[in-house]
Amino acid sequence: MPEPEARSPMAVPDVTVVVAVYNTMPYLTACLDSLVGQSLAPGRLEVVAVDDGSTDGGGELLDEYAARHPGLFTVLHQPNSGGPAGPTNRALELARGRYVLFLGADDRLGEEALERLVTAADAWGSDVVVPKQIGVNGRLVPQGIFHADAESVDFTDSALAWALADTKLFRLDLLRRHGLRRDERLKVFSDQPFTLEACLRAARVSVLASYDCYFLVLREDRGNVTERAGVLDRLRGIAALQQVAAELAEPGEELDAIRARSFGWDVPRLLQEGFLLLAEDVQERVCVEAARLVERFGAREVYHRLPPAERVRLELACAVRPEALRDHIRYEAAHGDPPAVVDGGRRYAGFPAFRDARLGLPDELFLLPEEATGAAAGKAAPEAASEAVGKAAPRLDLARQLWRGLVPEQLRRRLRRHPAWRRLADSVNGGRG
DSSP: OOOOOOOOOOOOEEEEEEEEESOOOTHHHHHHHHHHTTOOOOOOOEEEEEEEOSSSSSHHHHHHHHHSSSEEEEEEEOOOOSSHHHHHHHHHHHOOOOOOEEOOOTTTTTTTTTHHHHHHHHHHHHEEEOOOEEEEEEEEOOOOOGGSOOOEEEESSSSSGGGOSSOEEEEEHHHTTTOOOOOOOOSSSSSHHHHHHHHHHHHOOEEESSSOEEEEEEOOOOOOOHOOOOOOHHHHHHHHHHHHHHHOTTTTTHHHHHHHHIIIIIIITTSOOOOOOOOHHHHHHHHHHHHHHHHTGGHHHHHHHHOHHHHHHHHHHHHTTTHHHHHHHHHHHHHHOEEEEETTTEEEEHHHHHTTTTTTGGGGGGGGGGOOOOOOTTTTHHHHTTTOOOOOOOOOHHHHHHHHSSSSSSHHHTTSSSTTTTHHHHHHHTTOO
């Protein structure tokens, strides 16, 4: 296929925006307009866009914008590669900016986003800057990390573990020094291990929360790549993320925060109502793969951070009991939170699986949050599961959890039914929930 013409030498731009494009019309138009309209002075910005075999006219639109705005766009065309990792890597190879920002082809930027991000990165000496992100059309974007600008954050003092998409500004030298690229074997979530490694290797990660930089759009047809991905592909992406954490994260609070993100949210959400729609053989494979993740990456060591429903779902998957997992999912869908069972001064979530002799799940899995503590370090898996909640752990009050973005949307939906919800929501985030 023809390669783009060689570009003449020029001053190094401040930022390269990488856009991987595959069938994102008509959203691509707004995406490109937001780049043309950036407040950065001419020459400070370059856009490298790779058309990954689009069939909706997106490739032709890229060529039109490149012709109308010479020097701003570099456009490449290639056959479809099956996922965003390949075109993103190809664009990254051509990047010349001091910084790189990855922009989804169905998303868009605020007018001053790039100028503000570069200014912040230069002032703070940042290797990674997390821009304020806004969900559009109902797109869920955890807001916990965006309560204020922060010159330096990490996984132990912020909700960084809930912000692992590559929708950030990265110092290009950091990526090049460590050879960071997307894993092209992953059809989905290839950005998360990439981003995690960049954050763990960065000398400084910062947050720019004072300006709405990045608008993430949920397409009307739910055609975003993560929406189209299969469950097994998602589990492979989660495994890749946890592998990076196992290799690079500091044991203790840093590693636990990353594990709690995956095993408190990413894996359990695959064991919800969508699980019921899968063929029975696929359900069994999902259970087997989830069990491998739990065992391989020490999920039980963070069970004390998880609500009982998530712990129970994970353990039913580990036991490869899809029929029992289906029953549990149906119960949650029909009843929400179960009644509390009080026994011996302790309170348990009274799901039907509690003390079901056929399942043999330990009582400690069902302990309600105020009872739960961490699993005993160094225990064998069954022993660790049974001791997951032995002593009273310090509680993070609900207002702080909401503020830091640690409460998943599913739980927030349940809480909204409670009369005290509006007062609490008003106190922590202006009533937006």
